[in-house]
Amino acid sequence: MKEINFKDTRGSSLFKIKNGSSIMLQALDNKPVSITCRYIDERSFYLKNARFSFKEFAELVEQNSCIFYPEHGTAKTYEIYQIHSDKEHDYKFMHYSYAKHQFHAKHYTKVYMGMMSEQTSLESIFYKHNLDYRPFARKMRSLSVSNVIVVNDHGKSKAYYVDSFGFKEVPQFLQQLNQTKHKEYAR
Incomplete structure (x- = not known):
């Protein structure tokens, strides 16, 4: 089974989840929200129904003061x-x-x-x-x-x-x- 390897904006690994698992996404001063992720290839994945490259997603969460972590884990x-x-x-x-x-x-x-x-x-x-x-x-x-x-x-x-x-x-x-x-x- 494929794993989704989340990275930071410099390309360093943050954590991995199994294909079809969920992450918790949290914006500043908001409660975390569970979102399902699906593997596409080594460079991209689906976050719910939106396609992201890992670099694009890392830049988006960094610029918007968000954190994310495995639904059943920590980061x-x-x-x-x-x-x-x-x-x-x-x-x-x-x-x-x-x-x-x-x-x-x-x-x-x-x-x-x-x-x-x-x-x-x-x-x-x-x-x-x-x-x-x-x-x-x-x-x-x-x-x-x-x-x-x-x-x-x-x-x-x-x-x-x-x-x-x-x-x-x-x-x-x-x-x-x-x-x-x-x-x-x-x-």
């Missing part, structure tokens, strides 16, 4: 959080040693979601989201100091503060984010 993804644009916080664009005492997930909004291959690094995400032709450029600022990148690696998540030089792991961000979500659901 490696990332999320970018930026400080709310409607609120001024003393630590916007500041290094972590300055921000650590006021840093809190409630000051942030998720502005992007994307796919990661095993070759994707935090540095490559930073580079990609600082290009003039970066994904989702009209809807988010370029990635900068004080932003947070959350890496979801097959069910395990880690958060990283974009610092002046490199990235600082901030596990409290995920805890605070979960507390904020629980408060919203309780309303």
Whole structure:
């Protein structure tokens, strides 16, 4: 039986599913939707009834801040959080040693979601989201100091503060984010 091998925009493998299986496709701040996929050849597949090349599909989801994963599985993804644009916080664009005492997930909004291959690094995400032709450029600022990148690696998540030089792991961000979500659901 043929397998459908999903790839990122650089051609690196993300995951495989069997022909006729479904993926979950999720846009920013929306619930995932199950869509059946059918193998055509090594370069293309049907997503429901629409024909896509793997490269075309990867570019489409990247430009529109979407993620996708096997219906009965997981994939490696990332999320970018930026400080709310409607609120001024003393630590916007500041290094972590300055921000650590006021840093809190409630000051942030998720502005992007994307796919990661095993070759994707935090540095490559930073580079990609600082290009003039970066994904989702009209809807988010370029990635900068004080932003947070959350890496979801097959069910395990880690958060990283974009610092002046490199990235600082901030596990409290995920805890605070979960507390904020629980408060919203309780309303």
